[in-house]
Amino acid sequence: MLSSKTSKINISVEDSFEQYHNRKLVYFNKKTKIYLKNEEINYSIMKENKILIKVVSISLNPIDLLIKNSIPRFSSFERPICSDYAGIIVDVGKVQEEKGWKIGQSVCGNLLNSISKGTAVEYLCIDPDKEPNIVNFDPNVVDYNVAAGWPTVSSIAYVVINGFQRKREKEENKKEDGEKRETLGKEAKSIDEDRNILVIGGSTSVGMIAIQLAKNIGKFNKVVTMCSKEGFGLAESLGADHCVEYHNKQELRQELIRISSDIKYDLIFDCVGNKDLFKYINEIMKPKETGSKYVTIVGDSKSNYEEGFKLRALISPGVRLIGSQLGHHSVNFNYWIQVGKPSDSMWLKDVIELIETGKLKVPVDSVYKFEEFQEAFDRLSKSVAKGKIILRVAETV
Ligand SMILES: NC(=O)c1ccc[n+]([C@@H]2O[C@H](COP(=O)([O-])OP(=O)(O)OC[C@H]3O[C@@H](n4cnc5c(N)ncnc54)[C@H](OP(=O)(O)O)[C@@H]3O)[C@@H](O)[C@H]2O)c1
Structure with a gap:
């Protein structure tokens, strides 16, 4: 080495x-x-x-x-x-x-x-x-x-975080342009002041980039991340406000619910593969009517790289995705697989600029x-x- x-x-x-x-x-x-x-x-x-x-x-x-x-x-x-x-x-x-x-x-x-x-x-x-x-x-x-x-890890992190940010901005602009300009102006301000993200897998490479982009381009106030204890120091050095150990499911649940008295999430970004949070998702996430979103890039469970792709692993998140699209699920759910060029052509220039200026490690x-x-x-x-x-x-x- x-x-x-x-x-x-x-x-x-x-x-x-x-x-x-x-x-x-x-x-x-x-x-x-x-x-x-x-x-x-x-x-x-x-x-x-x-x-x-x-x-x-x-x-x-x-x-x-x-x-x-x-x-x-x-x-x-x-x-x-x-x-x-x-x-x-x-x-x-x-x-x-x-x-x-x-x-x-x-x-x-x-x-x-x-x-x-x-x-x-x-x-x-x-x-x-x-x-x-x-x-x-x-x-x-x-x-x-x-x-x-x-390149690979930041393209997916950028697509998820920047996509969420752009959608929020569009919605806020629409509201401001509308008849209820005055009252909704106040609402938009309150969204800005309390925008939170949970990154599942803060010590994955994608997660580490996501934590930083959340603050750099996502304008999230609080970044909470789930990772093993060995990853806490690194995740905090990159900007995570809270790190939660995720191996003990019971303790994780208690901790996330405890944190939720202060912080409820606009975006949950799963970079590991996890479905446990859906059991108590409404306790930790903002209501879907606010535009909150749960995005996974892996699915319901961790990948086993030795086994290769398993089509059956797509079934459960696929069903949830369809349910969400039809409005039958309590969260706005998305399963994102980056194939081809990210639709936002600025990602390369944006990200290299952040790296060159030392804003993205x-x-x-x-x-x-x-x-x-x-x-x-x-x-x-x-x-x-x-x-x-x-x-x-x-x-x-
Ligand atoms: N959908 C897409 O387009 C897309 C694009 C890029 C990556 N991905 C997926 O995103 C995941 C993370 O990729 P990465 O390059 O950031 O990974 P990575 O850097 O190799 O992540 C390593 C860290 O992930 C955690 N981990 C342990 N077992 C894991 C498992 N089976 N799956 C995922 N993470 C595990 C460990 O942290 P702790 O010690 O904290 O557990 C480990 O330190 C992978 O599953 C990858 O296939 C998907």
Whole structure:
């Protein structure tokens, strides 16, 4: 394992779309191991509308293991892995040059399609028009490990928090524009003064970003989070006002109900997978008529990354989602799976700006050399990391 701080990187940007010796991580299916493959690639044949990135760091996400462990054992196609990356552009096709991409730029992002293309490679050749989740960053301000760590986890956190915020603002503006301007103006003010969020899983990487975005862009006054005791310090350092240990269900219930005499939630954001709160949801959440919302990105129970996707896990939250849409459930419920590009095109620029100005921290749990990928995936599968697990692909000096 490497130290989580990176030294200066030694990369030549005089490379070009030529013959490259490339190493990449691949696997066949859920029963086979991930391995490092050597290949010779001639990128010049792909040139015109592509850019070539020398990958410096990538980060691992549970989805990488979930996808791998969902590929049936009879599948014999070699598949790539990972979707988050940070690196340096080493060549640019003409079309992309005209669009402003330059050799030497530091870029980071995540792939929309990580099933047929993965970022666990030394050289990544992409068309930014087809893989638009890419942004440049200042490597003097943001470490490559951090730059590789934020895209996937922050896209989902941004979509949930910013989506909630935008909807609230719209409703408040509508009210202010309406006939009852005077009285509703007061109501809008009271909403602003008492806006609270509960993040289930404050020590997940998504949860850590959510805690910070809740204060930065969500304008939440109180951020309460549920996590194990080991995560309390980190969650508090990122802005959580209260941390609640969540392993003992009875104690958790008592604590959440105790807190609810002061704090009732506008938004509950589940980053772990939990259904226990529905038994007493009306005691801790504001009424659904106020626009309060419960959003899960996992479902009713924790994922088992070794088992891959389980369709039956979608049934119970799916039924609740339909019930909520039809108005039959006591909460506004949403089950969000981020597929494709987030609808808010500003997320990349907004989030990188928050990172560059130090307003958003991306905790790094551990950094492994590219060759130590197995240890890194083992750590990911244990679900114990407090922050992003990074694979350092490029050499350092
Ligand atoms: N729907 C989507 O589009 C979407 C997008 C991104 C991620 N996700 C999902 O969101 C969840 C969190 O992702 P992440 O990258 O933030 O995770 P992560 O950084 O790997 O989270 C690690 C932390 O999660 C807690 N944890 C323990 N077992 C867990 C389990 N089985 N599932 C989830 N968390 C567990 C532990 O904290 P404590 O010690 O406090 O328990 C651990 O320190 C994952 O299930 C992931 O698949 C969904």
